[in-house]
Amino acid sequence: MTAPEPSKTLVELERDILDKNNRLAERNRGFFEARDILALNLVSSPGSGKTALLERTLTDIGGKINFAVIEGDQQTSRDAERIAAAGSAVVQINTGKGCHLEASMVHDAIRQLQPEGNSVVMIENVGNLVCPSLFDLGESKRVVVISITEGEDKPIKYPDMFRSADLCVINKIDLLPYLKFDLNALRDYALQVNPKLEFLEVSATVGTGMEAWYQWIQQARPSA
Amino acid sequence: MTAPEPSKTLVELERDILDKNNRLAERNRGFFEARDILALNLVSSPGSGKTALLERTLTDIGGKINFAVIEGDQQTSRDAERIAAAGSAVVQINTGKGCHLEASMVHDAIRQLQPEGNSVVMIENVGNLVCPSLFDLGESKRVVVISITEGEDKPIKYPDMFRSADLCVINKIDLLPYLKFDLNALRDYALQVNPKLEFLEVSATVGTGMEAWYQWIQQARPSA
Numbered sequence: 201m202t203a204p205e206p207s208k209t210l211v212e213l214e215r216d217i218l219d220k221n222n223r224l225a226e227r228n229r230g231f232f233e234a235r236d237i238l239a240l241n242l243v244s245s246p247g248s249g250k251t252a253l254l255e256r257t258l259t260d261i262g263g264k265i266n267f268a269v270i271e272g273d274q275q276t277s278r279d280a281e282r283i284a285a286a287g288s289a290v291v292q293i294n295t296g297k298g299c300h301l302e303a304s305m306v307h308d309a310i311r312q313l314q315p316e317g318n319s320v321v322m323i324e325n326v327g328n329l330v331c332p333s334l335f336d337l338g339e340s341k342r343v344v345v346i347s348i349t350e351g352e353d354k355p356i357k358y359p360d361m362f363r364s365a366d367l368c369v370i371n372k373i374d375l376l377p378y379l380k381f382d383l384n385a386l387r388d389y390a391l392q393v394n395p396k397l398e399f400l401e402v403s404a405t406v407g408t409g410m411e412a413w414y415q416w417i418q419q420a421r422p423s424a
Numbered sequence: 425m426t427a428p429e430p431s432k433t434l435v436e437l438e439r440d441i442l443d444k445n446n447r448l449a450e451r452n453r454g455f456f457e458a459r460d461i462l463a464l465n466l467v468s469s470p471g472s473g474k475t476a477l478l479e480r481t482l483t484d485i486g487g488k489i490n491f492a493v494i495e496g497d498q499q500t501s502r503d504a505e506r507i508a509a510a511g512s513a514v515v516q517i518n519t520g521k522g523c524h525l526e527a528s529m530v531h532d533a534i535r536q537l538q539p540e541g542n543s544v545v546m547i548e549n550v551g552n553l554v555c556p557s558l559f560d561l562g563e564s565k566r567v568v569v570i571s572i573t574e575g576e577d578k579p580i581k582y583p584d585m586f587r588s589a590d591l592c593v594i595n596k597i598d599l600l601p602y603l604k605f606d607l608n609a610l611r612d613y614a615l616q617v618n619p620k621l622e623f624l625e626v627s628a629t630v631g632t633g634m635e636a637w638y639q640w641i642q643q644a645r646p647s648a
Contacts (some may be wrong), residue, residue, distance in 0.1 A: 213437060245470040246553045246582060247574025273581050274554060297552035297584070299523065327581075329470050330498060330523035330552055347571035349596065350471025357497050357551075358470060360521070372573065378602050380629075405604075 221335055224303035228338025231310060232321065232359055236422040239321040241339035243361060245354075246327030248347040250369040251279045252404040253413075254322055258286040261414050266319035270309045271325045272301040279324060289313055300332040301325050318423055333360040341366040348372050348381045355390035362390050367398045367416065374403040445559055448527035452562025455534060456545065460646040463545040465525075468583060469578070470551030472571040473595040476505045476628040477637075478546055482510040485638050490543035494533045496525040496550045503548060513537055524556040525549050542647055557584040565578035565590040565644055572605045573595050579614040586614050591622045591640065598627040 232239045242250045258267055269290040271279040282293035287324075291309040293301060306323060315321050323339060325332045344365035346354055349372060355362040362368065368390055372384065381400070390397050400416060402409035418424060456463045466474045475495075482491055495503040495516040504516035515533040517525060530547060539545050547563060549556045568589035570578055573596060579586040586592065592614055594607065607625070614621050624640060626633035642648060 244575075245468055245551065246578055247571070274521070275583050276577070276580050278577055278581065297554075297558070326554065327469065327524070328552055328554055331552065332519070345473070347573060349571060350469075350598070353500070353502055354470055356500050357502065359499050364437065375573070375599065375602055378599055 225336035225338040246343035268315040309401040329358040359393040449560035468569035481636040492539040553582040576609040584616040599628040
């Protein structure tokens with residue numbers, strides 16, 4: 201059983217929205233390129249630990265690399281407050297009823313943040329494994345974060361997200377002894393939908409594997 | 425900073441879609457009412473354990489209560505296979521690019537399932553804390569499942585979902601010793617957005633608290 205075919209009007213309207221988004225995303229991409237900025241779009245389920253990953257990253261290497269952060273949430277500025285406390289320039293976007301960030305929001309945010317040349321812009325998307333996959337923000341790389349508490353089969357249940365990602369950060373590996381979780385099965389499922397996907401295993405709270413994440417960031421920078 | 429105002433056309437179109445959905449939801453509600461069926465709409469983030477909760481429920485009390493299950497996922501029929509293995513009639517709905525179930529999909533599914541009088545219909549929505557909150561399916565009660573690995577602040581970050589729910593099932597409490605998680609803070613945040621919300625604490629894998637969940641189901645049935 202599949203979803204009913206939407207009306208032609210809706211399909212056309214979706215296409216218009218995505219076309220407009222894709223054009224603005226390229227404008228963001230040009231902005232990042234002009235300033236030698238690495239822009240990462242962090243996507244995941246709610247609660248997979250994106251903010252904790254950012255907090256630790258800013259604390260550990262914020263002295264060496266200039267970061268600017270864009271925080272997306274339906275409501276609250278809690279994440280922006282956590283990021284500001286970790287010492288980074290940050291803009292919070294509240295999407296209200298919206299379920300994803302769009303290129304226009306990032307466009308406004310980077311003009312407000314004015315990230316410096318050779319910096320790293322971290323865009324924390326709304327926690328949602330479906331809708332954000334459709335919206336290019338102009339990022340250099342898309343990073344999907346998955347917590348091992350979510351189960352191995354998420355890549356095949358939400359294939360668009362894993363197909364569109366460059367890196368999969370497997371988080372909360374400190375909980376591995378307490379869960380029935382098969383890391384190899386997760387990788388196999390993810391590679392089924394995206395054979396080029398890279399993987400890192402970390403615990404943002406305990407610190408395991410963070411060094412490899414920092415190296416990945418360094419190597420992804422335009423200056424590398 | 426807030427999301428840009430969408431065009432009037434889009435707002436109108438959204439209203440049309442929701443109006444149509446709400447009418448069909450009432451039709452589903454009438455169907456359930458006519459057969460004295462309790463219909464639960466289970467919503468959550470991906471990986472919070474909705475399917476595990478259903479599996480254990482079917483295994484434990486499937487002999488006493490007639491269940492029928494509607495499974496929503498972007499892709500795969502994995503959940504339907506798990507539910508069928510636990511002995512229940514089940515229909516899988518794949519939403520494709522869609523991020524939520526709609527009343528029309530449930531309408532088609534219940535005509536296919538033909539749930540018996542006095543049964544319980546479990547509708548497992550797509551894992552997503554944003555979009556499913558907008559779509560009434562005609563359910564008797566909405567149950568939001570949250571895993572304690574997701575953090576305490578989800579109710580205020582995704583308020584629409586917690587505001588629209590009747591019951592909050594807090595899952596994976598067997599992991600409490602290994603996490604920094606404050607159950608009282610979660611309850612406080614959830615009550616801020618929805619003072620009438622009820623709570624249950626369970627571990628669907630270990631079995632803790634499941635008896636209270638079964639009692640809740642029994643008391644919610646039209647025959648109770």
